[in-house]
Amino acid sequence: MSEQVLKDGYGRTINYLRLAVTDRCNLRCFYCMPEEGINYVRRSELLTYEEMVRLVHLLCELGVEKLRITGGEPFLRKDIMDFLRMMSKSALKEIHMTTNGTLTYQHIPVLKSLGVQSVNLSLDSLDSQRFFQITRRDSFQTVMKTFHRLMEFEIPTKINMVVMAGRNTEDIIPMAGLAEKYPVSVRFIEEMPFNGTGDTPVEPWDHVMIRNRLEQHFPSLRKIPTKPGATASHLHVDGFEGNLGIIAAYSRTFCGTCNRLRVTPKGVLRTCLYDEGVFNIREIMRQGATDTQLADLIIDAVAHKAKDGFEAESQRSRLSESMSTIGG
Numbered sequence: 001m002s003e004q005v006l007k008d009g010y011g012r013t014i015n016y017l018r019l020a021v022t023d024r025c026n027l028r029c030f031y032c033m034p035e036e037g038i039n040y041v042r043r044s045e046l047l048t049y050e051e052m053v054r055l056v057h058l059l060c061e062l063g064v065e066k067l068r069i070t071g072g073e074p075f076l077r078k079d080i081m082d083f084l085r086m087m088s089k090s091a092l093k094e095i096h097m098t099t100n101g102t103l104t105y106q107h108i109p110v111l112k113s114l115g116v117q118s119v120n121l122s123l124d125s126l127d128s129q130r131f132f133q134i135t136r137r138d139s140f141q142t143v144m145k146t147f148h149r150l151m152e153f154e155i156p157t158k159i160n161m162v163v164m165a166g167r168n169t170e171d172i173i174p175m176a177g178l179a180e181k182y183p184v185s186v187r188f189i190e191e192m193p194f195n196g197t198g199d200t201p202v203e204p205w206d207h208v209m210i211r212n213r214l215e216q217h218f219p220s221l222r223k224i225p226t227k228p229g230a231t232a233s234h235l236h237v238d239g240f241e242g243n244l245g246i247i248a249a250y251s252r253t254f255c256g257t258c259n260r261l262r263v264t265p266k267g268v269l270r271t272c273l274y275d276e277g278v279f280n281i282r283e284i285m286r287q288g289a290t291d292t293q294l295a296d297l298i299i300d301a302v303a304h305k306a307k308d309g310f311e312a313e314s315q316r317s318r319l320s321e322s323m324s325t326i327g328g
């Protein structure tokens, strides 16, 4: 297989893989999972370590340069550090992780030594009671310890806060304050209906409302340039160490520059967060497909990628899955 580039029908180059390594989680974030959790995928249905390694090597040959390991909670997977070690020796140019920060602390020195480029830490409130109400678990102090250790090890960190009416809008300004003191990017994310129930948020807070709230408090707030393919609109406030970001995940304002491919814990390829999945890579691998056959299927799927998240959503049944089965 010769080295090539994955391009979709709109000329977008796809070079970023988001791999959800498990759907299991030890938190129960209100916006992601019902209190009773979800029916986890059987272990035999998960992509194995070897299958994940094969997939990443193959995608590197198709031009993928950047990997984000996500989940569920990726640190619940026992072989995650071995996988990360293997990935650090691959042709990937960048490796990133998204974590809820509850099981991350002890691994931070190794993340640093393996050259993990950045960690996205989910943190929806700086108030321990509200944190508990949102995540349904008492892990606030543990997550904050993780945050401070990430700072100590100088690992570039992004804070992800899902903004929800009636739950944490009073946290927007204090959370932004983290970027005043620390060199972090604090990103405010619109809530999406991937909560495992199919219910849509009653009163969604969109990117305009978030920006207005920030502007009222920080008059020097201004837009700064973003990297190609970024989903966040980046903002800076005078005197801040770090930056702010707003991710219009539900309004989907950024699809025009999408460079992503997603693979779920079961091995389903999704060419858009909002699609229902194109085909199951694990099944194709277990049926004995060669790398060339698998590559051809991926190239074809990317070529037929939806124009944007609205088109992808219009071609599927109702959104009802948990984000832990997609990876965010």
Ligand code: SAM
Pocket: 025, 031, 032, 070, 071, 072, 073, 074, 098, 099, 100, 101, 120, 121, 122, 160, 161, 162, 189, 190, 191, 192, 193, 194, 195, 249, 323, 324, 327, 328
């Ligand atoms: N468990 C890890 C964590 O929470 O960081 C990784 C997986 S989690 C599914 C990835 C990201 O998706 C998190 O930042 C989380 O806040 C975000 N997310 C989950 N459900 C969401 C929803 N319904 N709307 C918007 N963002 C969501």
Ligand code: SF4
Pocket: 025, 026, 027, 028, 029, 032, 033, 071, 072, 073, 100, 122, 323, 324
């Ligand atoms: Fe778990 Fe992350 Fe979903 Fe929260 S957002 S329940 S931490 S997978």
